Amino acid sequence: MTIGEGDVRSKHAAYGRPVLRKLRTLLASASSAMPIVLAASSAAHAQDALGKINTPFGVEVGTFEVVQFAMFLGAMGAALLSAGWLIRERSRIANENRQLRDKVADLNVTVQRNEAMLNLKDQRIIVWEGASSTPNLVGTLPPEIGVPEARALFLAFGRWLQIDSATLLDRSISALREKARPFDIAIETSKGAPLEVQGRTSGGYAIVRFINLGEARAAQALLKTENYQLSEAVGTLRGLLEAVDMPAWHRDGDGRLTWVNMAYAKAVDVRDARTAVSDARELFGSQARERIERDKAANRRFHDQLSTVVGGDRHVFRVTDVAGSAGSAGLAADISEIELIREEFKRTVLNHSDTLDQLNSAVAMFDANRKLQFFNQAFAKLWGLETAFLESSPDNAMLLDRFRSDGILPEQPDWRRWKDQVLAAYHSVESQEHVWYLTDGRTLRVIVNPQPKGGVTWVFENLTEKLELQSRYNTLIKVQGQTLDHLAEGVAVFGSDGKIRLSNPAFASLWSLKREQIAEGLHISAIRRLCEPVSDAAHWETFVTTVTGFDDERQSLSGHIELSTGKILFYATAPLPNGQTMLTFVDVTDSVQVERALKEKNEALERTDELKNDFVQHVSYELRSPLTNIIGFTELLQTPMTGPLNDRQRDYLDHIGTSSSVLLTIVNDILDLATVDAGIMELDISDVSVTDAVTTASEKVAERLKEHNILLDIRIEPGTGSFRADASRVKQVLSNLLSNAANYAPEGSTVTLACRREQAEMVFSVHDSGPGMPDYVLDSIFKRFQPYPNGGRKRGAGLGLSIVKGFVELHGGTVDISSAAGMGTQVTCRFPLEARTFSIAAE
Template identity: 30%
Template sequence: MIVARFLPLLIGLLLAAWTVAAAWAVLSARARERRTENQLRSARRLGRMVEESPALPLLVRSDGRIEASLRLAQWLGLDAVPQYLSELDGKGRGLPKEKLEELTEAVRRCQKTAAPFRMVATPHGSTRSLALRGHLADPQVSPGGAALVWVFDFSDSESELNRLREEAARARGDFHALVSLIEAAPMPMWFRRADGELQLVNSAYVTAVGAASAEAVVAGRVELIETVEGLTPAQVARQASAKNAPIERVVHTTIGGQRRALRVSDLPLGEDGIAGYAVDIEDMEEMSRSFRAFRDAQRALLDQLSAGVAQFDAKRRLTFANQPFQRLFRLSARNMQDQPALERLLDAARDAGRVPEVRDFPVWRREKAAWFSSEDTQEEAWSLPNGTHLRIVAQPVPDGGLLLIVEDRTEQLRLSAIRDTLLRTRTATFDSLFESIAVFAPDGRMQLWNRRFAADWGLESEFLDTHPHIENLLGKIAPRLKKPDEAELVGNVVKAATLDRTERGGRIALADGRMLEFAGVPLPDGNGLLAVLDITDSQKVEDALRESNAALIEADAIKTRFLANMSYELRNPLNSIGGFAEMLQAGLGGDFNDAGRDYISSILEASGELGEHIDSLLDLSQSEAGLLPLKKEEIDVMPFVRGVVEERA
């Protein structure tokens, strides 16, 4: 009964123990499974890390068998990993024969003596560089004396090493070339230690100081530059090194017995020292002095010009403006301060009314500022509000600046207008003259003519518009002359007026019966004037006057003969009457009574009066004919008049 009572309890305890044992077994199995999975996962991770590492293992057993990854076979150019070490040379692939033999020998020695080895190999047909490092494998890896070879791909490192070798070789070559260049440089160059003492100089330095060699210069501490303001060249070099900045200065020193200007530069090179060089700028200084003198002379000359000239630099700022430019734009001293830009100068000129009136001044100002970037010379004419006319010439200069030339053409335009008016007046005057006018240059070519000239000589306007030469003109005139050979007379007159500067003239008859009179007159400008006058009507009048003169001469001769005859015919009868009357009065005809004597007295008185009238008539006739001889004498007018009055009383 007691056993039956405790049997279920015992069975329950056994089942509970069995359940606990089964649970523990299950839990232990699961823990072992998890540890196994973790270990397997870690093994795979480690294997993958080995596969991805830059070094791949190669295990060589004592019997020559090898264990390696497929990646190593790919490095060697093989399709698969061979079984033995001797199979790594695979008919043009894998390791070269000599390298394989070297590797085999090194592996054998390592297996026997545990001596590590290193070697470098390049597979067949590949540019890959492999480094092999071998040692005896750990027994846990492979018992039995196997060798473990680690293979590294250092192709990039090898390329970098080759590049560094090439750069080093190139740097050495550049260094030697630089040293040769410094030695051959025409300017003195030197190198100082950090304390400022000379360490290296070139041949130009040796020549400049007149030393025997560079070693003598360094040993004797011969300086090229003199002490300036209490500072030696070494002190200046130490200052450059302390500031870690180059120092450049212009000093004067004696080279070859001549005082020369040098631009000296000290260049700090860190802890290595200080380099220096000197450039002879004496010629540049001389050129600079000459340029400054030339610039000052040029600007003084520009101030004497009537045209305004202004110079702008590459920054578009005014560097110089002569006095005419300032007067033309009415620029004050305040406007000329601080080198104003072109835009600001135009603003000041606009305020003074010295620019044209435009619709959009800012746009117009920007257009003028574009002169600086133009490649060609710009020329404009500005008409100012006060009637002034300016000629603007903008000339870009090679340094990026601008040369601005301003010319006041107001008076010139006024004179041009006056000249045009005078030319038109002259043309109208020439065309209105009764004479034919033509002006010839000293070379014989016709310059000017009037319409009557073409009409008198029968020439076409188209021919005269070509400004013919005198020879061609004579060729056109000759057929129209009565005597063609007389055309040379016109040519001689033109040559005398233009070349000999003398006046000559002549007459010539045309084939149509007209008569022309011509004359050549030298003009003050060197040209010659040919004046031609149609004297056909005058010639006819002259001929008529000549005929009338001949008739008058003949009539005068007739009158003279008539007066002579009248003097004889009138005086003789009168003298006979008077003579016979005087004879009768003297009693030659007998005695007369008183009445007879009265008659005789009357006859004598009438004869005397008639004689006086005949004398007056003859005198008047001779005076009208110009035949009366006159006697000239000086008299007193009052006594003469008084006598005439008393006589006529």
Template identity: 30%
Template structure:
């Protein structure tokens, strides 16, 4: 029972003890974990510090295996750290064989005797310098006698030491070279102590002062130059040392018995002293004087040139401009007092309108300013707004300046253009001539020809382009002549024009039936002109004209005989008809009834109209033949026109028309043939009556006007009819005309207008018709 009572208590105690033990175990495990983590962090930090340190450890165990950082493989040029020391030789990489063997021996000796060692190696194919320091490793690092080798990269220190050694050697060599250079220098050179006393001189100084040796010069304090303005050379050197700036001056002294100009320079060298040298500039001074004289002479000569010349220095400033240049660029007189820069000169010239007009002037100006840096000559043409043409030549000079030459080529270009125009005009004129021409030199060779020449003689262009001799030309054209022997006459004409300076000509027939007329004319320049004209057509026309002239003479005779008999042949039957009709009308043949009287009246009226037509036909024929006789008399214009209007009163009344007769101012009498002028005006009025619609008005107006300083009478006949177009007007004025074959007469319109025109022109006047469709017709007669 007691056991049952204490059993739960024991179990509880056991469970509590177990829980306490478990809690202690957990706490102890956490403490160990923290310590482990702390040790790991410390180990990582130490490992990282070793990795970042300038020295890398290499642990070599007794069996030859090695442990090292991957950085060591990079230093040795290997991809990875090998397992054994003997593998540090990587076939062109890693340690050289001799150094690896030395390192292996040193490690073996250190492992056996604990003797430390040091050595320096350079990996193959690398400029890196490595320092190796080895000793026996601590047992805590590696038990069993391992060797620990620390490797340092001292490449920078080694390079710096090598550079310093090289610079020291170079400086020593430079010092010796400088001393030798100073000694061998052709100019006097010296060195003074801070107190101004001479300490060192070269051979040139000794020779200049005429001393025996440099020691004698230093001991005696012999000066090269004399005192200037109360200052000795030593005092000038002390002044340069005090100011800390070089002093340069030009002095004159006697060297070798001659007075020479020297440029003396004193250069302070801090606390060490003052160096000096003297340059003989006597030749330069003489050259400068000669150059100045040459420049003055050259500029005087440039002022006489017609071309403009300007010189610019290396700073691009104008140093000289001759008078033509100033005139061409319109430079004011004060320009040479304050010489402008090149760009400002272009600006001034632009204001004066002496540069070309360009869209982007600043860019154009920069392009011209680049002439100073160019290596070759630039040439271009400037066309100014006023028509001036300038030729610009820009020549860079060795001193960095520029020589600019300006030539006014306006007149030359104008003459060239005139010459080109004349040559083109001459060529066009030659090629447009009906004559074929060729120019021969005194040696007989052809110089110039036109296209017609080749066509007339049947020559090809390839042959003429060779400028053949006259003999070769004659051989070519001989085969084309009707009689080849006549070719020599052409050669005779050419030789007469070129050698004898005489003019000759002739005619020649070609085999194709053409006839050519040629002539040789001497020219002022010594050449000879051969002119050839194809007269084949004119010859044929001349023959035809002779035949036509004979036919015209015969026709004129026939026309004269026709006109002589026309009046009798036409008027005699007509007079007979009219006479018999009048006899019947007066009852000589018996009393006529009313119908008979009407028939007789119609016969009389028709015979009267036929008589008028015959008169018109005779007048027209005589006018065309130039045989129209005029009986001139003084005619008052208004009564004359009124009579013409009254004669047509019945016809006007029958047509329902009104005739308006007007006069502008007082009219002078006309000298004319009343009957024929009345017939001309009457025909114009008759045409107006025929063309006018019923109820319209016909205007007849007479006026005076001045024409070419002559007082003329103008008669206007105007109707309001349908009008005519230009073709109808032309046909109306033609009337009747002879056909083209001369064998028949073609009737175009009535005889009224052509007869009126012929009659007016026979009086020395003009007839003009003005008409438009729908606007009526105006006939204008002007009489002197």
């Protein structure tokens, strides 16, 4: 390639074209100024008609001459300026032309030298200009090394290079052209000749140079190729180790860390791998490292499980560390989850074994070699086998032969064929089911289930009890059916869909229905239409709602329904399992009529009792006033104011006063009982002194006790104090008890009145040594108007103990009586320490 003078001239001409364009612009400006000058000239002529212009030299010059002179001066000045500018530009252009000629000469020398260098025999260059796909080729390579001379064949690298070299070259050229990434590689031709390839970029050019190597350089290239391949392999392996989530490391001959991956850095809790290496952060403890070094010293490798703490938790790693001549490399796989899963699997197997041991069904598992691997206790119990024998892993066929020899399995027409048919499950993929009838009468359901990894699982279910229960169930169903058919109670069972499931003849008879009208599957609405004409429609509406409703909580209903035929039926609904409902009907016409009669009689008795109470209360009130008058006039007659009385009159008045007092006491007792029965008696609660109450009561009966020479023994335990009650009623209770005891106590005997405090109760007891009472009398001793002549000195109205019981219970207490023939009688009254009014009527 050369550069001639024509090229310089063309360049100079190209450079001078802008100068000519500038000149043309100036001339055009001057021509455009001419009309203005002419216009000025015409104006001057017009002024000349008016006068002349005087010059300083005394010469008169006209305006036209002045204009012409000015134009001349302007043209001369423009010409001089243009000439000066053209001279300067020409001088500059001449200097530039000299410089360009010198540069062209230098470039010619350089081009010739480069062509000489590029046309060397032992190298060839490919040049791509920009993104152009067609390159230029310069130079040649010896054809004896397997490099084609033709352009198209040379660019087809895969035809004359080895496969790996062609792949490497294509990848390197693509990186050079697309990413401007330079390269220096060594490749081999298909004949095994090495070539050095260099790739560079310069400006917009991509240049690849192929250089033939000599023997020394060829060996160096081969080493370079091997080094490159080893570097690529090491880089790939390190990239792989960086990608896996397993700590990996490399140590030098002295055992120091030289490289670790990011998984190792994370495991030792550092920011990056470089920090882990610089800080010599160890993954395992000193004892574990010493163990690794011992094994590597003995066997050049270590492979075992080690544990360490990572992230605050203990992890188990499977460590592999291999020693080499220049150091060692190791890899640790975290198997903590695998160990957990293995332990969980063991626990699951044990749990399943324990669960299977609890089953009543016999289970046995055989492996692919038909050896027993597992059995539960039910299996050993079912066949009566020893545990030691089963733990020896007997063969499945041998077990079947033993069952036959022990007489458990029945004889088969062709035993071998039957056994082969049963053991065919080892070659099957589907479960099999058999029924075995043992010689001892047991029936077994046998399920043979093939396992995914070979072997089978045998499940033996004893159906003997199930079949017996099924037979009993069928018998029970028949018995229940016969029982329902002979019940006098009408029964109908409906399903959740409202259709009848079963009914007995009594149901049809009670509702005057035919048997075919209540056939199974008939809906309750159809039965309702048949029964509503003789019954209340509201009841059947309730029955339909109960049977077909969707209530979350199903309730039982019961009641009476009266038919237009005069029958009275007692009905009841009962929810049954599976959404079923049972309706029962019982003919209670006779019992209802009897009940009604009894109610009427009871109401009559209650009215009679009310009349009796009204009569007693009315008579008692009416008797009290005359008795009060009699007592008052008797006491008045006994006073000296009415005059002297003889002895007989005085005796009569004493008898009248005594009898009137007794009658008034009876009337008062009757009134008190009537008040208690009416529930209107109110207690006057206050603090009651036990000593005062006992003293007052004893004074009231002192004359009667003295009259019959009876001693009163009062026993008040220390600390009794007082309690809250109605003082007058307590005294009346004690008086009645002492009076009753004085009436039955023998002459010269002793009556005991004891008082004590027991927890929250005040207890009074009166005991006499009288004849006592038999058991049949004790049952009615508290009934009113029932005195018993069992040794008493006088017969009363029979109200004393009734009043005692009424007053004590009104306080919230209780009364107990204990007596036996010849043992006396003891009455015990218990008052609460804090009494309150109870509206309880005394019996």
